[in-house]
Amino acid sequence: MTQTAAAAGGTETTGGADGRREIGVTELVLRDAHQSLMATRMALEDMVDACADIDAAGYWSVECWGGATYDACIRFLNEDPWERLRTFRELMPNSRLQMLLRGQNLLGYRHYEDSVVDRFVERSAANGMDVYRIFDALNDVRNIKQAVQAVRRVDKHAQGTICYTESPLHTVQGYVDMAHDLMELGCDSLCLKDMAALLRPQPAYDIVRAIKESVGEDVRIHVHCHATTGMTLVSLMKAIEAGADVVDTAISSISMGPGHNPTESLVELLHGTPYTTDLDDERLLRIKEHFAKVRPRYKSFMSTITGVETEIFSSQIPGGMISNMESQLRQQGAGDRLRDVLAEVPRVRAVAGYPPLVTPSSQIVGTQAVFNVLMGDYQSLTAEFADLMLGYYGTTPGERDPEVVAKAQAQTKKEPIDVRPADLLEPEWDRLKIEACALEGCDGTDEDVLTYAMFPGVATTFFAEREQGPRNVGVDPAQQATDELAGAEHGKGPVTGPIDYSVTLNGHAHHVTVERA
Numbered sequence: 413m414t415q416t417a418a419a420a421g422g423t424e425t426t427g428g429a430d431g432r433r434e435i436g437v438t439e440l441v442l443r444d445a446h447q448s449l450m451a452t453r454m455a456l457e458d459m460v461d462a463c464a465d466i467d468a469a470g471y472w473s474v475e476c477w478g479g480a481t482y483d484a485c486i487r488f489l490n491e492d493p494w495e496r497l498r499t500f501r502e503l504m505p506n507s508r509l510q511m512l513l514r515g516q517n518l519l520g521y522r523h524y525e526d527s528v529v530d531r532f533v534e535r536s537a538a539n540g541m542d543v544y545r546i547f548d549a550l551n552d553v554r555n556i557k558q559a560v561q562a563v564r565r566v567d568k569h570a571q572g573t574i575c576y577t578e579s580p581l582h583t584v585q586g587y588v589d590m591a592h593d594l595m596e597l598g599c600d601s602l603c604l605k606d607m608a609a610l611l612r613p614q615p616a617y618d619i620v621r622a623i624k625e626s627v628g629e630d631v632r633i634h635v636h637c638h639a640t641t642g643m644t645l646v647s648l649m650k651a652i653e654a655g656a657d658v659v660d661t662a663i664s665s666i667s668m669g670p671g672h673n674p675t676e677s678l679v680e681l682l683h684g685t686p687y688t689t690d691l692d693d694e695r696l697l698r699i700k701e702h703f704a705k706v707r708p709r710y711k712s713f714m715s716t717i718t719g720v721e722t723e724i725f726s727s728q729i730p731g732g733m734i735s736n737m738e739s740q741l742r743q744q745g746a747g748d749r750l751r752d753v754l755a756e757v758p759r760v761r762a763v764a765g766y767p768p769l770v771t772p773s774s775q776i777v778g779t780q781a782v783f784n785v786l787m788g789d790y791q792s793l794t795a796e797f798a799d800l801m802l803g804y805y806g807t808t809p810g811e812r813d814p815e816v817v818a819k820a821q822a823q824t825k826k827e828p829i830d831v832r833p834a835d836l837l838e839p840e841w842d843r844l845k846i847e848a849c850a851l852e853g854c855d856g857t858d859e860d861v862l863t864y865a866m867f868p869g870v871a872t873t874f875f876a877e878r879e880q881g882p883r884n885v886g887v888d889p890a891q892q893a894t895d896e897l898a899g900a901e902h903g904k905g906p907v908t909g910p911i912d913y914s915v916t917l918n919g920h921a922h923h924v925t926v927e928r929a
Contacts, residue, residue, distance in 0.1 A: 432688040436472030436658035438510060438634065440672050441703060442500070443475045445662035448638065448671040450713040452484035455884040456496050458709065462702040463503035469695035471507065472658045473543050476500045477536075478511030480771065482519040483867060486874040491882040494539055494859040501540025508569070510543035511536065514771060516555040516834050517548075520866035521772040521796070523805070525837040526558050528844070528865055533562035535858050545603055545634075547573035549773035552806035553593045554832040560597045571634065572599035576606040576619075577728060579766035581809045584618050591623045591631070601632035601658075604651070607770045608728050609640035609670075616647040620654035629655065636660040638672055642720035645673045645681065652687055663696065665704035669717045676700070709886030716747075727754040728761065728769045729778060749785065756781035763790075763816050764800055765808030776800050790816055793823055803829040840865075852876045 441462075446454040466474055477497050485493040500509055516523045518532050533544070544563045548555040556572060563570035572594030574587055591602055604611070604619060620633055635651040637644035637660070648659045661667070664674035676696055679689050707714075715738055738750060757769070760781045767773045780797040784790065798820035799805060801812050807830065817828060829836070841861075848854050848864035853875030864871040 430688065432686050435652055435656075435682065435687050435689050436634075437470075437675060437678065437689050437691060438473045438475055438636075438658055438660045439466060439469070439471045439675060440475050440660055440662040441666050441699070442466070443477060443479055443481055443512070444660075445666040445671050446710075447480050447484075449666060449669055449715055450707075450710040451715075452480045453488060453710055453713045453885050454706070455489055455882060455886060456491060456499060457882070457884060458706045458886065460499065460503060462699050463500065465695045465698045465702070467504040467507050468692065469699065470689070470691045473508035473510040474500075474504060475510040475512065475545075475660070476504075477509065477541065478513055478519060478545075482863075483870070486863060486867060487870045488885060489883050490874065490877055490880060492878065493863070494535075497536065497539045497541065508542045509540055510545060511541050513544050513546045513559055515546055515548040515559050517772060518862075518866055521775070523555070523833045523837065524865065525840045526834060527839060527841050528862075529558045530562045530565075531841060531858055532862050533559060533568075534566055535862060537563075537566040537568050539859070541568065543569040543571060545571045545573055545605075546599075547575055547603075547605060547770065548806060549575070549770050550767050550806045550808055551575050551590060552832075553590065553597070555806050555834070556594070557597050558834070560594075560599055564598050569600045570598065571601045571603050572597060573603040573605050575768040575770050576604055576611050576615075577608075577766075577768035578610055578725070579761075579809065581766050584615070584622050587619050588622050588626045591627050595627055595631065601634060602627075603634040603636055604656075605770070606635075606637040606644065606647070607768075607774075608724055609638040609642075609644050610725060610728060611635075611637055611644060611647045613643065613646045613650040617650040617654040620651045620656050624655045632657045634658040634660070638670060639668050640670045640717065640721050640724050642722070645677060648673060648678065649681060652682075663699045663703055665700045665707055669719075670715050670721075706886070708889040711889070712887065713885075723754065727757045729754060729757055729774060752785045753778065753781050756785050760784065760797075763813040764797075765810040765812040767800070767808045772796070773800065773805070776805075790819055793820055795824070798824045799826075801828075802826055804833050806833060853878055 442459055446452060477493070477500070481496070482493040485491040485496060497509075513519070516529060518524055518529060544559065546556050546559045546563070551574065560570045560572065574590050574594070576587070587604075594602060602623065616635065620635065623631065623633060633656050635648060635656045635658075637647055639645070652659065659678065660672060661675040661678050662672040664676050667674040675691070679691055679693070679696070682688055738747065757778060760777050761767065761769065764777060767777070769777060776794070776796045779794050783792055783794065801817050801820040802824065804826075821827065844865045845861045847868075848861040848871070849856050851864065851872055854860045854864070860875065863874070
């Protein structure tokens with residue numbers, strides 16, 4: 413498959429060599445797998461040696477960009493995310509490169525004016541992107557439309573995404589209705605995105621089957637599940653039986669926990685069934701062995717969830733956020749507060765009208781849950797949560813608590829809205845370009861302007877330090893053991909004293925100090 417063919421919208425999966433229906437597989441190891449397990453810290457240099465095998469393994473697509481990787485590149489790794497994309501394009505010329513795009517939020521945490529969305533899609537396509545999985549955190553289709561149109565204009569693959577969640581308001585028919593709305597925008601395919609491992613086997617079958625029957629059997633459906641609750645490999649199988657065309661997995665050495673189901677397990681699961689992946693087993697083994705050697709380097713960032721957590725059915729926190737929240741709380745010496753926060757999340761979600769929890773809504777709801785646990789219920793609202801309550805992120809599935817809406821109005825001095833949030837934005841590209849180009853180290857390209865647009869505070873530091881080259885935050889396991897031993901010998905005991913929490917969202921750091929009980 414050439415790069416041109418990879419980018420084309422007509423991407424049929426065909427029958428396997430033995431007549432079984434071929435199920436496409438999207439490999440997640442270069443993006444969501446390490447985002448979910450190790451807080452998005454994997455350096456590019458730890459990925460490149462696996463790219464030849466990934467390129468030749470037979471995947472439908474390779475997810476390698478978007479989501480939190482862009483932020484992590486400039487915030488933690490001193491790495492240009494555009495250079496990462498160009499490197500993947502060069503090393504995997506036969507693969508469809510796929511990214512996760514937050515609709516009108518792009519890869520940031522606010523809504524951007526339409527011309528900025530257009531410019532981002534144009535530049536990412538020019539740098540090598542093929543498949544755009546486009547979602548909105550609230551499932552508000554109005555916030556997806558502009559990005560879909562932009563992808564179609566550059567002749568790439570636009571995948572409209574339905575964020576799966578459970579609540580008293582979410583039904584199979586509601587997901588079918590959204591599928592119709594997405595296809596009317598001109599999407600090339602649909603994705604049922606289960607970001608928190610909530611998709612049980614029967615709903616997986618029911619939703620996929622209902623979309624196929626209502627929208628059309630020829631609509632291409634991809635299914636994305638995390639593994640946190642321990643049952644979603646069965647869900648993928650039921651989705652396949654219902655007609656799903658492509659499923660997402662991660663190579664086994666970077667899988668499970670709050671991550672994803674293992675690619676090799678899916679291959680084995682389909683033996684003796686009417687379905688096949690036609691993936692190259694020898695290539696998969698080499699990919700597995702490569703990342704098995706890489707994984708120990710990121711021990712300090714690894715999620716502590718290594719088994720099954722069915723409690724996620726209550727909190728609904730997605731895998732990528734759990735590992736980042738754990739990492740952040742541990743850094744503040746407060747890892748023991750995680751379960752308190754997880755218990756508070758569903759209560760905050762109900763107040764906010766039952767939004768799906770996926771970036772940025774998961775961070776917004778999760779951060780407010782932290783504030784409630786530490787300071788009391790809604791004694792202080794983050795600016796982002798206030799905007800969510802007032803409609804500045806879009807329409808939530810249910811009614812928002814009027815008392816908290818009133819608090820948001822009083823705090824922000826803003827009125828609630830019901831229009832598409834981006835409709836209120838003034839053109840901003842020219843201003844962003846002037847501001848970005850005034851920064852030390854900015855090279856004046858559209859790519860640098862986009863980096864500034866999405867992460868203005870972080871970009872300022874990144875541009876100034878970019879010439880120092882990428883940082884690999886992984887640690888050699890032998891050195892890690894030596895450091896731990898040295899800490900023990902020097903009597904390093906448990907952390908005492910007050911806990912300082914620092915939660916960064918939309919470029920703003922929120923600081924709270926709490927005395928230990």
